[in-house]
Amino acid sequence: MELSELSKKRLEGVDERLKAIVIECAARCSYPFNVSEGLRTEEQQREYVRQGKSRTMKSKHLTGKAVDLYPLSMDRKVVDWSRFEELADLMFQVASDQGTEIVWGGNWKTFVDKCHFELK
Ligand SMILES: [Zn+2]
Incomplete structure:
Protein backbone atom coordinates (compact mmCIF):
# COMPACT_ATOMS: atom_id res chain seq x y z
CA MET A 1 0.00 0.00 0.00
CA GLU A 2 1.34 3.36 -0.95
CA LEU A 3 2.86 5.58 1.70
CA SER A 4 0.99 8.75 2.61
CA GLU A 5 2.43 12.06 1.44
CA LEU A 6 3.38 12.86 5.03
CA SER A 7 5.25 9.56 5.38
CA LYS A 8 7.10 10.23 2.12
CA LYS A 9 8.05 13.67 3.38
CA ARG A 10 9.41 12.12 6.57
CA LEU A 11 11.76 10.00 4.46
CA GLU A 12 13.54 13.14 3.28
CA GLY A 13 17.16 13.11 4.41
CA VAL A 14 17.05 9.37 5.13
CA ASP A 15 19.86 7.24 3.67
CA GLU A 16 18.91 6.14 0.13
CA ARG A 17 19.37 2.45 0.93
CA LEU A 18 17.00 2.58 3.88
CA LYS A 19 14.55 4.74 1.95
CA ALA A 20 14.49 2.20 -0.90
CA ILE A 21 13.70 -0.60 1.57
CA VAL A 22 10.83 1.32 3.16
CA GLU A 37 10.29 9.71 11.98
CA GLY A 38 13.42 9.54 9.89
CA LEU A 39 16.16 12.12 10.17
CA ARG A 40 16.25 13.78 13.58
CA THR A 41 18.01 16.94 14.76
CA GLU A 42 20.36 16.92 17.75
CA GLU A 43 17.95 19.15 19.59
CA GLN A 44 15.07 16.69 19.10
CA GLN A 45 17.32 13.83 20.19
CA ARG A 46 18.31 15.67 23.37
CA GLU A 47 14.61 16.18 24.12
CA TYR A 48 13.85 12.46 23.61
CA VAL A 49 16.68 11.47 25.92
CA ARG A 50 15.35 13.93 28.50
CA GLN A 51 11.87 12.39 28.19
CA GLY A 52 13.24 8.84 28.37
CA LYS A 53 12.05 7.99 24.85
CA SER A 54 15.62 7.40 23.80
CA ARG A 55 18.72 6.53 25.75
CA THR A 56 21.51 7.68 23.54
CA MET A 57 22.89 10.76 21.84
CA LYS A 58 24.40 8.41 19.25
CA SER A 59 21.07 7.49 17.65
CA LYS A 60 21.23 6.58 13.97
CA HIS A 61 18.30 8.94 13.45
CA LEU A 62 20.83 11.77 13.70
CA THR A 63 22.56 10.60 10.53
CA GLY A 64 19.41 9.54 8.64
CA LYS A 65 20.27 5.86 9.05
CA ALA A 66 17.12 4.99 11.01
CA VAL A 67 13.35 5.15 10.58
CA ASP A 68 10.39 4.53 12.86
CA LEU A 69 7.47 2.67 11.27
CA TYR A 70 3.97 2.07 12.65
CA PRO A 71 1.59 -0.49 11.12
CA LEU A 72 -1.90 0.98 10.77
CA SER A 73 -5.48 -0.28 10.64
CA MET A 74 -6.89 -0.52 7.11
CA ASP A 75 -8.62 2.87 7.47
CA ARG A 76 -5.26 4.31 8.65
CA LYS A 77 -6.92 5.73 11.75
CA VAL A 78 -5.15 3.80 14.50
CA VAL A 79 -1.89 1.92 15.05
CA ASP A 80 -2.26 -1.84 14.65
CA TRP A 81 -0.10 -3.01 17.56
CA SER A 82 -0.47 -6.67 16.53
CA ARG A 83 1.50 -6.22 13.32
CA PHE A 84 4.96 -5.04 14.33
CA GLU A 101 21.62 -5.36 6.29
CA ILE A 102 19.25 -3.83 8.80
CA VAL A 103 18.70 -4.00 12.54
CA TRP A 104 15.26 -4.05 14.18
CA GLY A 105 14.73 -2.37 17.56
CA GLY A 106 12.25 -5.14 18.41
CA ASN A 107 15.23 -7.49 18.81
CA TRP A 108 17.00 -5.27 21.32
CA LYS A 109 17.21 -6.71 24.80
CA THR A 110 17.57 -3.68 27.03
CA PHE A 111 15.39 -1.12 25.26
CA VAL A 112 12.86 -2.82 22.99
CA ASP A 113 11.80 -0.40 20.27
CA LYS A 114 9.47 -2.21 17.86
CA CYS A 115 8.90 0.70 15.51
CA HIS A 116 12.63 1.28 14.96
CA PHE A 117 14.68 0.06 11.97
CA GLU A 118 18.23 1.09 11.19
CA LEU A 119 21.06 0.25 8.82
CA LYS A 120 23.59 -2.15 10.26
ZN1 LIG B 1 13.82 5.04 16.00
Missing part, protein backbone atom coordinates in the same frame (compact mmCIF):
# COMPACT_ATOMS: atom_id res chain seq x y z
CA ILE A 23 9.30 2.22 -0.22
CA GLU A 24 9.53 -1.35 -1.53
CA CYS A 25 8.19 -2.66 1.76
CA ALA A 26 5.15 -0.37 1.44
CA ALA A 27 4.59 -1.57 -2.13
CA ARG A 28 4.55 -5.21 -0.99
CA CYS A 29 2.63 -4.64 2.23
CA SER A 30 -1.05 -5.67 2.37
CA TYR A 31 -1.89 -3.13 5.11
CA PRO A 32 -0.82 0.49 5.53
CA PHE A 33 1.99 1.72 7.77
CA ASN A 34 3.38 5.17 8.38
CA VAL A 35 6.80 6.66 8.86
CA SER A 36 6.67 8.56 12.14
CA GLU A 85 6.50 -8.53 14.02
CA GLU A 86 4.84 -9.03 10.64
CA LEU A 87 6.12 -5.68 9.42
CA ALA A 88 9.62 -6.47 10.70
CA ASP A 89 9.58 -9.80 8.81
CA LEU A 90 8.74 -7.99 5.60
CA MET A 91 11.37 -5.30 6.22
CA PHE A 92 14.04 -8.01 6.69
CA GLN A 93 12.88 -9.79 3.55
CA VAL A 94 13.03 -6.64 1.40
CA ALA A 95 16.38 -5.62 2.91
CA SER A 96 17.80 -9.04 2.12
CA ASP A 97 16.47 -8.85 -1.46
CA GLN A 98 18.22 -5.49 -1.83
CA GLY A 99 21.45 -6.72 -0.28
CA THR A 100 21.30 -4.31 2.66
